[in-house]
Amino acid sequence: MKKGLSIFLAFIFVVGIYTSAPITANAASVDDLTFELNEDGKSYYVADCSEEALGEIVIPSTYNGLPVTSIGGSAFLYCEELVSITIPDSVTSIGTSAFWSCESLTSITIPRTITSISSSAFSYCSSLTSVYITDLASWCNIDFSDNPLYYAKNLYLNGELITDLIIPENVTEIKDYAFRNCSSLTSITIPDSVTSIGDSAFEYCTSLTSVHITSLASWCNIDFDYYANPLYYAENLYLNGELVTELTIPENITEIKRYAFWGCTSLTSITIPDSVTSIGDGAFYDCTSLTSITIPDSITSISPGAFARCESLTSVTIPDSVTSIGGQAFSYCESLTTITIPDSVTSIGDEAFRGCEALTSVTIPKSVTSVGNDAFKLCDSLLIIRVYSNSAGLTYVENSNINYTILDESVSEDNLVFTLNSDGKSYSVTGFINQIRSATLEIPASLNGLPVTSIGEYAFRHCTSLTSVIIPDTVTNIGEKAFYNCILLENIIISDYVKNIGSAAFSETAYLNNSNNWENDVLYINNYLLYTKDTLSGDYIIKDGT
Numbered sequence: 113m114k115k116g117l118s119i120f121l122a123f124i125f126v127v128g129i130y131t132s133a134p135i136t137a138n139a140a141s142v143d144d145l146t147f148e149l150n151e152d153g154k155s156y157y158v159a160d161c162s163e164e165a166l167g168e169i170v171i172p173s174t175y176n177g178l179p180v181t182s183i184g185g186s187a188f189l190y191c192e193e194l195v196s197i198t199i200p201d202s203v204t205s206i207g208t209s210a211f212w213s214c215e216s217l218t219s220i221t222i223p224r225t226i227t228s229i230s231s232s233a234f235s236y237c238s239s240l241t242s243v244y245i246t247d248l249a250s251w252c253n254i255d256f257s258d259n260p261l262y263y264a265k266n267l268y269l270n271g272e273l274i275t276d277l278i279i280p281e282n283v284t285e286i287k288d289y290a291f292r293n294c295s296s297l298t299s300i301t302i303p304d305s306v307t308s309i310g311d312s313a314f315e316y317c318t319s320l321t322s323v324h325i326t327s328l329a330s331w332c333n334i335d336f337d338y339y340a341n342p343l344y345y346a347e348n349l350y351l352n353g354e355l356v357t358e359l360t361i362p363e364n365i366t367e368i369k370r371y372a373f374w375g376c377t378s379l380t381s382i383t384i385p386d387s388v389t390s391i392g393d394g395a396f397y398d399c400t401s402l403t404s405i406t407i408p409d410s411i412t413s414i415s416p417g418a419f420a421r422c423e424s425l426t427s428v429t430i431p432d433s434v435t436s437i438g439g440q441a442f443s444y445c446e447s448l449t450t451i452t453i454p455d456s457v458t459s460i461g462d463e464a465f466r467g468c469e470a471l472t473s474v475t476i477p478k479s480v481t482s483v484g485n486d487a488f489k490l491c492d493s494l495l496i497i498r499v500y501s502n503s504a505g506l507t508y509v510e511n512s513n514i515n516y517t518i519l520d521e522s523v524s525e526d527n528l529v530f531t532l533n534s535d536g537k538s539y540s541v542t543g544f545i546n547q548i549r550s551a552t553l554e555i556p557a558s559l560n561g562l563p564v565t566s567i568g569e570y571a572f573r574h575c576t577s578l579t580s581v582i583i584p585d586t587v588t589n590i591g592e593k594a595f596y597n598c599i600l601l602e603n604i605i606i607s608d609y610v611k612n613i614g615s616a617a618f619s620e621t622a623y624l625n626n627s628n629n630w631e632n633d634v635l636y637i638n639n640y641l642l643y644t645k646d647t648l649s650g651d652y653i654i655k656d657g658t
Contacts, residue, residue, distance in 0.1 A: 141165075147175045148184070157182040157207075166193030166216075173200035183210045185230070192216055201225045206233050211260075215239060220260055224250035231257040240264040244271070249280045256289040265295045281305055286313050288337070295319050300342050304330040311337040320346035324353070329362050336371040344375040344398075357401075363387055368395050370415070377401050386410045391418050393438075400424055403447075409433045414441045416461060423447060432456045437464050439484060446470060455479045460487050469493060472574075473545065475519070476505030483508035495574050496529070496543040515570035517542045523559070530559050531568070542568035544575065551577060551600075557584035567594045569614065576600060579622075585609050590617050602626065604637050613640055 146160035156175045173180060180200065185207035188194065191214050198221040199206075208230040211217065217237045224247035234240065240263035245251050248269060261267060267274045277300040279286065288310035291297065297317050301324040314320070323346045325331050343349060349356045356376075360383040361368065370392030373379060379399045384391075386408045394417040396402065402422045406429040407414070416438035419425065423446045430437075432454045439461030442448060448468045453460070455477045462484035465471065471491045475498040476483065483504050488494060489512070497516045499505035509516040517529045524530070529543040539559050553572075556564060564584065569591035572578065580603035581595070587606070592614035595601055602622040618624055624643065629635060633645040 141169070142172055144169065145171070147180065149178075150181065155179045155181040157184045158187045159184045161188045161191050161194075163190050163192070165191055166195070168196040168198075169194060170198045171200055171203070173202040181205075183207055185209055186212060188212075188214055190214075195219075197221070199223055199226070204228070206230060208232060209235065211237055213237070218242065219244065219264075221245075222251070222260070226250070226254055228255040229258055229260075233258040234260040234263065237263050242266045242268055244268045246270055248278075249283050252279065252283050252286045252290055254287055254290070256287060256292075259289045259292050261291065262293045265293055267291070267294050267296065275299070277301070279303055279306060284308070286310060286340075288312060289315075291317060293317070298322075299324065300346070301325075302331075302334075302342075306330075306334060308335040309337065309340040312339040313337070314342040314345065315339040317342060317345050322346050322348045322350055324350045326352055328359075329365055332361065332365050332368045332372055334372070335369055336374075338371075341371045341374045343373065347375055347377040349373070349376050349378060357381075359383070361385055361388060366390070368392060370394055371397065373399060375399070381405075384408050384411075391415055393417055394420065397421060404428070407431055407434065412436075414438055416440055417443070420444060430454055430457075435459070437461060439463055440466065443467055450474075453477055453480070458482070460484060462486060463489065466490055473498070475499075476503070476508070478503050478505075478520075480504050488512070488514065493574060496570075498529075515543065515573060525559065526556075528555075530564065532562075533565065538563050538565040540564070540566040540568045541571050543571050551579040552582070552603075553578055553580070554582040555584055555587070557586045565589065567591055569593060570596065572598055574598070579603065581605070583607065583610070588612070590614060593617060593619065596620055598622075606638055606640070608639060610640065613637075613642065618642060 144162040144165035145158055147156040148159040150157055155178050158171060179202040181202055182205045183203060186209045188211045189209060193216055194214050195216050196219045201223040204225050204227050206229045209232045211234050212232060213236040216239055218239050219242040221244040240260055243260050243264045273296055275296055275298045277297050279302050281303045284305050285308040290313045292312050293316040295318055298319050299322040304327045320342055323342050355378055357378055358381045359379050363385045366387055367390040368388060371394045374394050374397045377400045380401050380403060382405050389410050393415045396419050397417050398421045400423050403424050404427045409431045412433055413436040414434060417440045420440045420443045425445045426447045426449060428451060435456055436459045437457060440463045442465050443463050444467035446469050449470045449472060451474055458479055459482045460480060464487045466486050467490045469492045472493050472495050478500040481504050497509050497514050498519050499509055499516050500520050501518050517531055524545055527545050528541055530539040531542045533540055539562055541555055558564060563586040565586055566589040571594045573593055573596045575598050578598045579600045583606040585607040588609055588611045590613045594617045596616055597620040600622055604623055623629055633647050635643040
C-alpha cells in the first residue's frame with residue numbers, strides 16, 4: 113500500500129515539474145545568449161542564442177564590463193520561439209543570417225548606432241510586422257544587404273507608424289534597400305540635401321501616392337540607382353505643394369540624371385532648356401501622360417530608355433545635334449505615329465523603337481552606320497521603312513522582313529514611292545509615304561517618260577483608307593500582299609495585261625470578304641482567278657478568258 117502511494121506521489125511530482133518548467137526555465141534571458149570577445153579584446157559580440165529561448169529578449173549593452181558591439185553571423189539561427197528582440201545602442205552591426213528563420217519574431221528594435229546589416233540577416237522571419245527605430249537619419253545611412261522591412265512592411269519612428277515620410281534636412285544619401293517593401297508609406301518628402309538614393313531604396317513601396325520636393329534643380333541632380341526613385345510607385349510629383357504637370361527644367365541645369373522622372377504619370381509636357389547637355393538612362397521612363405517633347409540642340413545623344421513606355425507620346429522632335437539613339441530609347445511609345453531621324457544620327461540602339469505600334473513610316477538616314485537588334489520590332493503599323501543603298505538601314509530591313517524602299521534608287525510623286533527596275537527602263541510602285549487621303553487611287557501609267565510596270569510586294573499593305581484602285585494597262589505584275597489588309601478596298605480595276613498576281617495580294621480586303629464577288633466558291637478579278645474556298649469539290653469549269 114505504501115509502495116503504491118509512493119509511486120503515485122512520485123508521478124504527481126514529475127508532472128508538476130513537467131508542467132511548470134517551461135514557464136521559468138525556458139523564458140528568454142541573458143543566460144540564453146553566448147558572448148565571445150572581439151579581436152580587439154575590448155568588446156563582445158553575440159555569438160549564439162539557445163534555440164529554446166522564447167518570448168521577448170533584450171540584448172544587454174555590456175557583458176563582463178565591456179560593450180556588446182555586434183550580433184554575429186547566425187547568432188539567432190532557428191530561434192523559432194522568439195517574439196521580440198531589442199538591440200542596444202552599443203551594437204553597430206548585424207551579421208550574416210543573424211536572425212535566420214526566427215519564424216515567430218513579430219517586432220525588432222534597431223538602434224541609431226547600427227551602420228550595417230549583412231545579407232540574409234532576417235531571411236524567413238515571416239511573422240515580422242513591425243520595425244522600431246529612433247532616428248531616421250541614421251536609418252537612411254545603414255549599409256543594408258538585408259532589411260527587416262522586407263517582411264515587417266511597417267516602420268515605427270519613436271513608437272509612431274510612419275505613413276508620411278519626411279527625410280531629415282541633414283541627410284545626403286539614402287542607402288540601398290533603406291525603405292524596401294515599406295508598404296505603410298503613402299507620401300515622402302525629400303529635402304534638397306539628398307544627392308544619392310541607392311539601389312531598390314523604395315522598391316515595393318506600393319502604397320506611395322505622392323513625392324514632395326522644394327527644388328527641381330536638386331531633384332534633377334540626384335543619383336538614382338535602380339528602383340530607387342519613389343515616383344515609380346507614387347506617380348505624382350509635388351513642387352512646393354503644387355502637382356507638377358507641365359514640367360519646366362530650370363535654366364541652370366546641365367544634366368537630368370538617370371531615372372529622375374521615372375514613372376511620373378502626372379507629367380503632360382516637358383520644356384528642356386539649351387543648358388541641358390545630358391538626359392540620363394530612363395529619365396522619363398513610363399511617363400504615361402506625356403504627349404510631346406522637344407529635345408534641345410544641346411543634346412548629342414538620347415540615352416537608353418530615356419522616353420520608353422511614354423504611351424501617350426505622339427510626337428518627338430530630335431535635333432540635328434543628336435548622333436546616337438540609345439537602346440529602348442522610345443520603346444513601347446504606343447501612340448508615336450511619326451519620327452524624323454536627322455542625318456546627324458550614326459547609331460540606333462537595340463529595341464530603340466520596339467513596340468511603337470502606331471508608327472507607320474520611318475526613314476533611316478545614310479549617316480546611320482549601325483542599327484541594333486529589333487530596333488523596329490513589333491511596330492505593327494509600320495508600312496514601310498525608307499533606306500539607302502549600301503547602308504546599315506538596308507542591312508537591317510533585309511534581315512528583319514520589313515517592307516522597304518531604297519531612297520537613292522527611288523522617287524516619290526503624289527504620295528507614292530516609285531523604284532527604278534533593274535532594266536533601267538521602267539518603274540515599280542513600291543510604297544506610299546503617308547496614309548493615302550483619297551479613297552480612290554489611280555496608279556499612273558508612266559513616270560519621267562518610263563512606264564510603270566509593276567506593283568511591289570507589300571506596296572499598299574495596311575492602307576486602310578483605300579476603297580478603289582485603278583491599275584493601268586502598263587502594269588504586268590502585282591507583288592505578294594501588295595494590297596493586304598486594305599480593309600475598305602472594294603473596287604479593283606486591272607487590265608488583261610497583268611501576267612502575275614502574288615500570294616495574298618488582295619487578302620483581307622472588302623472585295624475578298626464580299627460574298628457577292630464569289631462565284632460557286634471561286635473569286636475572280638476580271639479574268640483572273642484569285643482564290644478558291646476549301647468547300648469547292650467535284651468538277652469545275654474555269655470561265656472563259658481566265
